[in-house]
Amino acid sequence: MATRADVARLAGVSASTVTYALTGSRPISEETRQRIHAAMEELGYTPNAMAAGLAGGRSRIVALLFPAGERGMSNTDLRYVIGAANAARELGYHLLAWPTAGRDLDDVTQLSRAGMVDGVILMEVRLEDERVEALKRAGIPFSLIGRTADTSGLTYADADFDAISSLAIDYLQGLGHETVAFLNGPERLTRAQYGATLRVESGFLAAASARGVAATAFACEHTVAAGREALASIVKAEPDVTAIVAMNEEATVGLVQAAQARGLEIPRDLSVLSLASSSSFAEVTWPPLTTISPPAEAIGGAAARALIRALGHTEVEPDPQLWAGDLVERASTGPVRRRRRR
Numbered sequence: 013m014a015t016r017a018d019v020a021r022l023a024g025v026s027a028s029t030v031t032y033a034l035t036g037s038r039p040i041s042e043e044t045r046q047r048i049h050a051a052m053e054e055l056g057y058t059p060n061a062m063a064a065g066l067a068g069g070r071s072r073i074v075a076l077l078f079p080a081g082e083r084g085m086s087n088t089d090l091r092y093v094i095g096a097a098n099a100a101r102e103l104g105y106h107l108l109a110w111p112t113a114g115r116d117l118d119d120v121t122q123l124s125r126a127g128m129v130d131g132v133i134l135m136e137v138r139l140e141d142e143r144v145e146a147l148k149r150a151g152i153p154f155s156l157i158g159r160t161a162d163t164s165g166l167t168y169a170d171a172d173f174d175a176i177s178s179l180a181i182d183y184l185q186g187l188g189h190e191t192v193a194f195l196n197g198p199e200r201l202t203r204a205q206y207g208a209t210l211r212v213e214s215g216f217l218a219a220a221s222a223r224g225v226a227a228t229a230f231a232c233e234h235t236v237a238a239g240r241e242a243l244a245s246i247v248k249a250e251p252d253v254t255a256i257v258a259m260n261e262e263a264t265v266g267l268v269q270a271a272q273a274r275g276l277e278i279p280r281d282l283s284v285l286s287l288a289s290s291s292s293f294a295e296v297t298w299p300p301l302t303t304i305s306p307p308a309e310a311i312g313g314a315a316a317r318a319l320i321r322a323l324g325h326t327e328v329e330p331d332p333q334l335w336a337g338d339l340v341e342r343a344s345t346g347p348v349r350r351r352r353r354r
Contacts, residue, residue, distance in 0.1 A: 016057070019055060072105050074105055074319055076093060076132075077120060078110070087292065088308055094312065096133055099312070099313035130323055131154055134147075134154060136206065137156050138205045138207060153319060155168060155322065158170050158207050161207075167318045168318070169333055170207075171311065176336060177216040179336070181225055184345070187283065187347045192254070194213060194216045196229055196259055198238075234262045243267045243274070254283065255283040268297045279299070279343065283302075285302045285345055286344075287305070289305055290308070300344065302341050303339075307337075317331060318330070
């Protein structure tokens with residue numbers, strides 16, 4: 013099997029010059045680069061990407077940390093990861109998806125200090141996130157999918173929850189809905205100060221208040237069974253509710269099931285709109301769900317590009333930091349009609 017030294021001898025250069033050609037860590041002439049690649053092809057040499065990166069002072073690997081034990085990873089969450097992986101690959105990097113049981117950074121910090129990863133992308137960001145401060149102290153480059161309360165000096169990409177909430181309220185109000193409910197994630201995430209959970213609820217209630225729409229928020233676990241129970245709580249607390257907006261995929265399935273079991277026809281008696289859900293998830297229920305979804309893959313890609321830019325690749329163009337959602341109208345929403353009491 014050919015080695016890097018063999019390539020260097022055939023191309024008439026030093027082994028370090030072969031490394032520079034593979035990693036781009038130092039400029040070399042185009043003539044030399046072509047000679048090296050010709051030698052590699054003649055010898056059938058396949059470079060070891062990890063070894064090449066380490067020899068050049070960079071692993072060209074970034075780690076994406078997701079505390080999966082706290083909430084699990086939904087289909088929508090996976091789209092953020094895919095977006096980050098694709099963007100990293102386009103820029104010559106590999107993404108290491110790193111689900112963690114908690115919020116401990118010891119393993120990834122050791123990998124970074126050993127030169128095995130160049131930087132970190134954080135998901136599931138809290139308003140006050142100890143991981144951010146730990147990475148700052150360790151001097152490890154990082155970016156966020158999400159954002160803390162104080163974003164000064166931070167590199168991030170996130171959904172624009174205020175814009176998404178306004179779009180939802182304007183749409184429902186245009187259909188004649190005057191009393192709406194918001195189904196959020198569980199109370200434990202609110203207590204833990206998860207940025208998305210808090211921002212979307214705050215934005216939704218503020219948008220409703222500004223437009224004179226009566227709105228109430230309800231917490232719910234991420235399970236189908238909890239969604240079934242949530243509908244009973246919503247109807248009991250707000251008997252005049254005509255629309256429910258949810259940012260809780262699993263619970264939304266149960267909520268739709270419970271509505272139909274109660275004899276409520278969707279959307280004739282109750283409109284249901286799902287936030288931050290993929291088009292594939294929208295087809296899980298019947299009728300299919302109207303959704304307002306931020307571009308998850310674009311946000312994940314923006315966070316990856318922002319990190320790689322921070323690693324010194326200044327040719328990478330900066331992306332927007334906040335991304336609004338697109339409304340896709342399906343059969344789960346419609347104009348207000350007099351609802352039959354059940």
